[in-house]
Amino acid sequence: MIPAEFAEPAFTDPWHAQAFALTVHLSERGAFTWPDWAATFGAALAARRGVHGALDGGADYWAAWLAALETLLATRDMAAPGDVARMRDAWEAAYLATPHGAPVTL
Amino acid sequence: MPHDHHHHDDDHHDHDHSVLPSDPALRVKALETVLTQKGLIDPAALDAIIDTYQNRIGPQNGARVVARAWSDPAFRARLLADATEVVAEMGLYGRQGEHIVAVENTPDTHNIVVCTLCSCYPWPLLGIPPGWYKSDAYRARAVREPRAVLAEFGVTLAEGQAVRVWDSTAELRYLVIPMRPEGSEGMDEDALMALVTRDSMIGTGLARAPT
Numbered sequence: 001m002i003p004a005e006f007a008e009p010a011f012t013d014p015w016h017a018q019a020f021a022l023t024v025h026l027s028e029r030g031a032f033t034w035p036d037w038a039a040t041f042g043a044a045l046a047a048r049r050g051v052h053g054a055l056d057g058g059a060d061y062w063a064a065w066l067a068a069l070e071t072l073l074a075t076r077d078m079a080a081p082g083d084v085a086r087m088r089d090a091w092e093a094a095y096l097a098t099p100h101g102a103p104v105t106l
Numbered sequence: 107m108p109h110d111h112h113h114h115d116d117d118h119h120d121h122d123h124s125v126l127p128s129d130p131a132l133r134v135k136a137l138e139t140v141l142t143q144k145g146l147i148d149p150a151a152l153d154a155i156i157d158t159y160q161n162r163i164g165p166q167n168g169a170r171v172v173a174r175a176w177s178d179p180a181f182r183a184r185l186l187a188d189a190t191e192v193v194a195e196m197g198l199y200g201r202q203g204e205h206i207v208a209v210e211n212t213p214d215t216h217n218i219v220v221c222t223l224c225s226c227y228p229w230p231l232l233g234i235p236p237g238w239y240k241s242d243a244y245r246a247r248a249v250r251e252p253r254a255v256l257a258e259f260g261v262t263l264a265e266g267q268a269v270r271v272w273d274s275t276a277e278l279r280y281l282v283i284p285m286r287p288e289g290s291e292g293m294d295e296d297a298l299m300a301l302v303t304r305d306s307m308i309g310t311g312l313a314r315a316p317t
Contacts, residue, residue: 008166010159010233011149011234013128015127015131015134015135016159017156018134018135018138018151019134020159021156021159022134022137025155025297026141029147031146035276038224038276039276041131041224042223053239054243055242055245056237056241056242056243057225057237057240057241057242058240061237061240061241063130066130069160070137073137078141078144079137079140079144084133084140087139088129088136091132091135091139092126095124095126095127096123098123098124099122099123099124099140100122106139
């Protein structure tokens with residue numbers, strides 16, 4: 001535990017910010033309530049702790065956040081795991097096929 | 107983007123293509139695309155949320171509330187009675203419809219805030235919580251041995267000063283009003299704001315003494 005009085009960046013990796021914003025936005029649009037989110041996220045943190053041991057609140061925190069979001073969207077039939085996996089692979093292929101510096105599109 | 111460049115073939119150092127984002131970054135991107143195609147999200151709203159939390163919301167909001175409570179007894183009384191309404195009047199809304207409760211440190215009681223479930227935190231007042239607030243070590247120990255945790259943060263309480271631990275929930279978030287430091291008499295609200303640290307509003311720190 002490091003006492004830190006200095007301003008830390010809110011997000012250390014752009015995808016943390018994206019996952020956070022996606023969750024807040026979906027909640028604001030009524031996709032789920034915040035207590036529902038907190039319960040799912042709490043369970044994801046506990047599951048991750050069971051596998052990886054004590055969490056440090058950094059990258060592992062956001063990994064649990066993303067897992068919780070995927071779970072919540074799957075159980076609410078908003079984003080099926082198969083669809084998400086295919087889309088992930090499509091993006092990966094697009095990055096690998098796009099010359100460095102060019103915009104990556106599907 | 108992180109620089110973890112994934113190679114499917116270690117002998118093949120081909121940097122001609124774009125830097126491949128990490129697996130979680132690709133998964134978030136995939137979620138966004140799937141939800142956008144279904145019309146379930148507005149991608150522009152995501153950028154606005156990120157901008158808000160990266161650039162507009164932070165502990166300075168909470169510090170303004172604390173400095174006003176120190177300067178204005180009527181404001182302080184209203185804040186302690188109904189912080190949700192008072193901070194909403196200041197334009198500091200909870201985006202998740204949560205209630206905000208202000209708890210005041212006194213010579214008799216020191217307050218400290220934790221979220222044992224996940225990381226509930228008064229975002230509109232303090233921004234995104236620091237890493238340690240989200241760590242298991244803090245979340246477990248703040249409840250079990252708050253004095254030891256406080257000591258690690260450099261906070262030594264007066265003998266006889268009780269510690270009260272507040273466990274945040276999705277519906278209820280806490281703001282600690284630290285004790286106004288000695289020597290700050292006569293300072294105006296703006297000057298007082300500079301004495302209010304983020305940690306002092308979580309309870310893991312005290313307000314700065316004026317220099």
